[in-house]
Amino acid sequence: MPDSRATRSDERTGTILRAALELAREVGYAKLSIEAVAARAGVGKHTVYRRWSSRGLLFLDAVLSLDTGGLAHRDTGDVVADVREVMVKAVDLLGRPPWGPLYQDLVGEAQHDPEVAAALNRRFIEPQTADTLARLRSAKEQGQLAPDFDLDLAFDILSGPLYFRLLITQEPLTHDYIDRLIRALFAGMSPRPDNAAANGSR
Amino acid sequence: MPDSRATRSDERTGTILRAALELAREVGYAKLSIEAVAARAGVGKHTVYRRWSSRGLLFLDAVLSLDTGGLAHRDTGDVVADVREVMVKAVDLLGRPPWGPLYQDLVGEAQHDPEVAAALNRRFIEPQTADTLARLRSAKEQGQLAPDFDLDLAFDILSGPLYFRLLITQEPLTHDYIDRLIRALFAGMSPRPDNAAANGSR
Numbered sequence: 001m002p003d004s005r006a007t008r009s010d011e012r013t014g015t016i017l018r019a020a021l022e023l024a025r026e027v028g029y030a031k032l033s034i035e036a037v038a039a040r041a042g043v044g045k046h047t048v049y050r051r052w053s054s055r056g057l058l059f060l061d062a063v064l065s066l067d068t069g070g071l072a073h074r075d076t077g078d079v080v081a082d083v084r085e086v087m088v089k090a091v092d093l094l095g096r097p098p099w100g101p102l103y104q105d106l107v108g109e110a111q112h113d114p115e116v117a118a119a120l121n122r123r124f125i126e127p128q129t130a131d132t133l134a135r136l137r138s139a140k141e142q143g144q145l146a147p148d149f150d151l152d153l154a155f156d157i158l159s160g161p162l163y164f165r166l167l168i169t170q171e172p173l174t175h176d177y178i179d180r181l182i183r184a185l186f187a188g189m190s191p192r193p194d195n196a197a198a199n200g201s202r
Numbered sequence: 203m204p205d206s207r208a209t210r211s212d213e214r215t216g217t218i219l220r221a222a223l224e225l226a227r228e229v230g231y232a233k234l235s236i237e238a239v240a241a242r243a244g245v246g247k248h249t250v251y252r253r254w255s256s257r258g259l260l261f262l263d264a265v266l267s268l269d270t271g272g273l274a275h276r277d278t279g280d281v282v283a284d285v286r287e288v289m290v291k292a293v294d295l296l297g298r299p300p301w302g303p304l305y306q307d308l309v310g311e312a313q314h315d316p317e318v319a320a321a322l323n324r325r326f327i328e329p330q331t332a333d334t335l336a337r338l339r340s341a342k343e344q345g346q347l348a349p350d351f352d353l354d355l356a357f358d359i360l361s362g363p364l365y366f367r368l369l370i371t372q373e374p375l376t377h378d379y380i381d382r383l384i385r386a387l388f389a390g391m392s393p394r395p396d397n398a399a400a401n402g403s404r
Contacts, residue, residue, distance in 0.1 A: 028314065029314060030314045030315075104313045105313055105314060107310075107313060107369060107370065108309075108310045108311070108312075108313025108314055109310070110310075110369075110370075111306045111307055111309060111310025111313075111369065112230065112231060112232045112307060112310055113232075117372055120370075121370070121371055121372070125370055125371060143393060144392075144393070145391055145392065145393065146389060146390065146391060146392060146393050146394065147393065148389070149386065149389075149391050150382050150385070150386050153363070153382055153383060153386050154391075156363040156366050156367060156371075156383075157359075157362075157363055157383070157386060157387065157391075159362075159366060160359075160361075160362030160363035160364070160365060160366035160367075161355070161358040161359055161362035161363075162362070163362065163365060163366050163369065163370060164358050164361060164362035164365050164366075165358060165362075167309060167312075167313065167365065167369060168309065168312075168322075168323070168327055168365060169323055169327060169358075170319055170323070180352050180355055181355060181358075181359070183352070184351065184352050184355050184359060185359065185387070185390065185391055186390055186391045186392040187348060187350070187351075187390045187392060188348065188387065188388055188389045188390020188391070188392070189347055189348060189351050189356075189359075189387055189388045189390070190346075190347065190348060190388040190389060190390070191345060191346070191347065191348050191349065192348065192394060192395065193394065193395075
């Protein structure tokens with residue numbers, strides 16, 4: 001039989017996280033307060049503070065409690081297709097409510113709160129980086145990537161432009177953007193010697 | 203002769219912006235208030251509100267009033283060197299106080315405040331994008347870039363990984379990182395046909 005005290009505590013945690021998400025969507029993260037979350041969840045504010053030492057850490061747990069639909073790479077043997085699949089899922093997540101705006105607020109908070117920044121990396125960014133790295137390492141071993149490609153940069157290169165669009169230019173994240181990015185990142189900016197030769201011979 | 207009323211107004215604006223920067227560095231942006239800035243500048247809070255409708259827009263003006271040392275591309279004829287020069291200047295700016303932490307707070311604020319996001323793009327990001335585009339367009343015309351390289355992606359590709367490191371992983375921004383990025387972005391992730399042939403023949 002489950003420990004009923006632990007179950008009640010888990011249920012209460014779930015209620016508080018759902019209340020935080022509801023309120024963040026209603027009033028915006030800037031106006032979210034622990035007091036208001038506690039009132040919405042029907043608990044005392046000390047119940048919230050016992051679990052989360054700051055509004056930012058509560059919000060982090062709330063956002064990361066949402067289903068991301070899975071951002072793990074498959075290995076179909078075609079690295080470009082497998083990378084594209086995950087990037088398309090990522091833009092569908094980042095570019096739309098509820099996840100997109102909530103995640104944007106979370107990253108905003110991480111700029112002022114080092115604890116939120118550290119927890120976001122440990123719980124969300126690092127697992128994705130490791131998964132991407134594993135997929136690309138296998139592709140490299142199969143000769144599908146440039147033999148000197150710097151794998152440690154891979155996640156920065158693939159996701160940096162997405163984050164740039166999400167956080168800086170705030171232009172829409174589309175499947176077309178992903179297709180263009182993948183084409184450019186795989187091909188590289190320099191002329192290919194074979195292309196140059198082909199162009200020269202025309 | 204200069205209009206002395208306009209000069210006094212400019213001086214007052216400068217005093218307020220300096221007060222905002224001093225306070226942001228002392229107490230952090232999260233605790234910055236218009237009241238405190240007004241008190242530090244020795245003016246009434248309505249004097250501040252007459253010029254800036256929000257704390258975020260005041261902070262934007264304050265950060266953008268700092269000298270960035272110039273982020274325009276030279277055209278020495280070597281596109282890789284010219285791009286590297288600007289990226290190195292950018293990481294020196296973004297990776298160190300005072301600019302780095304202040305800019306990070308500004309981007310954080312842009313996540314919650316659409317007016318700040320729009321002004322940041324119009325006044326800081328768009329001019330840099332245009333300058334980068336002009337340099338790369340000239341390189342493309344001279345055959346130093348892949349003939350099918352998607353110029354509209356160039357700024358996202360070059361700066362996205364920097365912003366990713368600054369805002370997400372918060373790992374140090376170094377010259378070595380720039381060198382590795384430039385190498386990877388110019389070469390591309392796919393094997394080069396000539397390399398593949400060379401590897402195959404060994």
